[in-house]
Amino acid sequence: MLKRQLRLRISYILADYLSVSVAWFAFTIIRYFNLDFEYEINFREFLCMDMVPVGMVVFPLGMLGIYWMSGYYEDVILKSRLDDVLNTAVTALFGTILIYFAALFNDAVPDRMTNYELVAVLWLLLTVVPSLPRVMLSTATARHIRSGAVSFNTLIIGKDDEIARFSDTIESSLRKIGRKITGHVSPDFSIAGIKDLCERNNIQTFVIAPGLTPEQVLKIVNALFPLEKSVLITPGSYDMITSRPRTSMVGGEPFIDLTRSRIPAATANLKRLGDITVSAIALLCLLPVFAVVAIIIKRQSPGPVIYRQTRIGRQKRPFNILKFRSMYVDAETNGPSLSTVDDPRITPVGRFMRKYRIDELPQFWNVLRGDMSLVGPRPEREFYIRRILEKAPYYSLIHQVRPGITSWGMVKYGYASSVEQMIERLKYDLLYIENLSFGVDIKIIFYTFNTVITGKGV
Numbered sequence: 001m002l003k004r005q006l007r008l009r010i011s012y013i014l015a016d017y018l019s020v021s022v023a024w025f026a027f028t029i030i031r032y033f034n035l036d037f038e039y040e041i042n043f044r045e046f047l048c049m050d051m052v053p054v055g056m057v058v059f060p061l062g063m064l065g066i067y068w069m070s071g072y073y074e075d076v077i078l079k080s081r082l083d084d085v086l087n088t089a090v091t092a093l094f095g096t097i098l099i100y101f102a103a104l105f106n107d108a109v110p111d112r113m114t115n116y117e118l119v120a121v122l123w124l125l126l127t128v129v130p131s132l133p134r135v136m137l138s139t140a141t142a143r144h145i146r147s148g149a150v151s152f153n154t155l156i157i158g159k160d161d162e163i164a165r166f167s168d169t170i171e172s173s174l175r176k177i178g179r180k181i182t183g184h185v186s187p188d189f190s191i192a193g194i195k196d197l198c199e200r201n202n203i204q205t206f207v208i209a210p211g212l213t214p215e216q217v218l219k220i221v222n223a224l225f226p227l228e229k230s231v232l233i234t235p236g237s238y239d240m241i242t243s244r245p246r247t248s249m250v251g252g253e254p255f256i257d258l259t260r261s262r263i264p265a266a267t268a269n270l271k272r273l274g275d276i277t278v279s280a281i282a283l284l285c286l287l288p289v290f291a292v293v294a295i296i297i298k299r300q301s302p303g304p305v306i307y308r309q310t311r312i313g314r315q316k317r318p319f320n321i322l323k324f325r326s327m328y329v330d331a332e333t334n335g336p337s338l339s340t341v342d343d344p345r346i347t348p349v350g351r352f353m354r355k356y357r358i359d360e361l362p363q364f365w366n367v368l369r370g371d372m373s374l375v376g377p378r379p380e381r382e383f384y385i386r387r388i389l390e391k392a393p394y395y396s397l398i399h400q401v402r403p404g405i406t407s408w409g410m411v412k413y414g415y416a417s418s419v420e421q422m423i424e425r426l427k428y429d430l431l432y433i434e435n436l437s438f439g440v441d442i443k444i445i446f447y448t449f450n451t452v453i454t455g456k457g458v
Helices: 002-034 043-048 052-069 081-104 112-147 160-176 191-201 214-227 235-242 265-285 287-300 348-355 363-369 382-391 393-400 408-412 419-434 438-454
Strands: 152-157 179-185 203-208 230-233 306-312 318-324 373-375 404-406
Touching: 002 043, 002 052, 002 112, 052 081, 052 265, 081 112, 152 160, 152 191, 160 179, 179 191, 179 203, 191 203, 191 214, 203 214, 214 230, 214 382, 214 393, 265 287, 265 363, 265 373, 265 438, 287 318, 287 348, 306 382, 318 363, 363 404, 373 438, 382 393, 382 419, 393 419, 404 438, 408 419, 408 438
Parallel strands: 152 179, 152 203, 203 230, 373 404
Antiparallel strands: 306 318
16 A cells, blocks of 8 residues: 555646646747747747756756645645645745746736736646646545555454444545555554554554543554554544544544544645755854853763653654753763752752753754654653553644643643653643644744743743
């Protein structure tokens, strides 16, 4: 199935590149006949002049970038043909605006109205021409799904009586979204057994049947996150574990994927692009600061400058978080321990760094690598995650997104010195996931700057 997805994704990319090239060439012909040249020039000469040949190569590549940013290539199996056309029209508008200001604004046309007409023609070509192969590919894939030629092996998790009732009413709905039920297991499964089933039966999706308690559902989700498979749940069960009712589902599809956040793909891609850009610039600009801090740390206490600690990130993947060392070496010889305001393990310079969040600066490297984001729930250690899950099973939900250098919880609550405070801070992190947007990120970053400047980091 993964190979089929890769082939289909490549098909969409090639189709988009070729169709945009055709649209751009057609526009070049139309543009040639509307330009007001100072001297007579034939079409062959026009194709060789200035930036015309470059545009024939660069513009289609630029449109592919816009398509990727829009999230069009994220889920290539389950596509709506209406969404295909809408996505094409919207991205065509962005591409048209960019090319207008980059190349068409000062075109030698008889009047400004002709210029606007050319822009409209370009948008129309970029909407119609790429839409045709996209709709053809989506139609062919939908036909394969209906026939059963394309399907994801699916395992249902739940009690036997509930599964019997559930499978009868839901199997047809699963088939419509390309899910094929291949078996079921009880909620008390072993993770080793599930892994074995996944390998033997190529399981791609899990469906949690109704009838389980919220604690059971979240315990199952927490166990399945590291497998990086889709975990589907009914809206009623989702409402029960989040207390956030959903009154409607697009297309009547009765499932919510708990392993994926509800952030639109375009927002997620733009957020990641922003993370890469900001972290790369920050690392370059902060090099002198890093050098000064490193010298001070080494002079004040023996040990490494950078402290590495294993944290749990998106989809429960472990990673090494980087910090400037703010404690004495071997500060946790007696096991994991949260810091407090007057913690004697913290060095004098470490106390200053924590107050102004300077110790967090190396995490820009984690952001650049993709382990973290600029804004997101703070990552915790496995030791504390297990303790949090005992009291707040819904903690599993924060693993839908990348953890962040700063977060709504850090801004509103600050550092936590106990599991109870971690759970209190968790409420803000879940609110962040439910309300994620560029506006919220900017507000959190703004308040983080205020925290840093005023020294309220401790």
